[in-house]
Amino acid sequence: GENVEQHPSTLSVQEGDSAVIKCTYSDSASNYFPWYKQELGKGPQLIIDIRSNVGEKKDQRIAVTLNKTAKHFSLHITETQPEDSAVYFCAASSGTASKLTFGTGTRLQVTL
């Protein structure tokens, strides 16, 4: 089955700096890669996703890149703000998105 590894497990950046979280996956058939943000006391919320026919996708301060050959994808957050502090999860899925395999999460702390 699919295996997703996520690094780092914790990340501390100063406000205004960039943050990068990386994930690798094992199943070459995977074609859908969402990123979720989970704040304290809430469920994960989708912040951006990418499909295998695209190499990069951007939404304001958030971008995701995908390297299918190397089987890794990354989340980039620019100009970080305190409200970006949360746990971020990557996931991968093949076929439909009904079977997502998640990474172990990255706790991002944005300090003033």
Added chain:
Amino acid sequence: ETGVTQTPRHLVMGMTNKKSLKCEQHLGHNAMYWYKQSAKKPLELMFVYNFKEQTENNSVPSRFSPECPNSSHLFLHLHTLQPEDSALYLCASSQDSGGYGTDTQYFGPGTRLTVL
């Protein structure tokens, strides 16, 4: 709010109790999911329902029994649980388009379960 609600938000139960978790989605989706989230572990998919039919059971112990009476409601019945079952139980829903659509999964806030 994501359109997915879960009750109760917190639950403490003994190992001999029987309790149920409830999930309701107001998004018109046709697929619903139960996940288990334990500390320092990835989210674990437990069950998937499409159009009220169970399409995935990820080797979940029989002390967890799901029920999906319609496309908007999903229950997880719990009985004779173990302390290691303590976790955050998350419900999610999506519009299963067979791989041709976004298939984004929307999560509820979860039920924090503690088994004594």
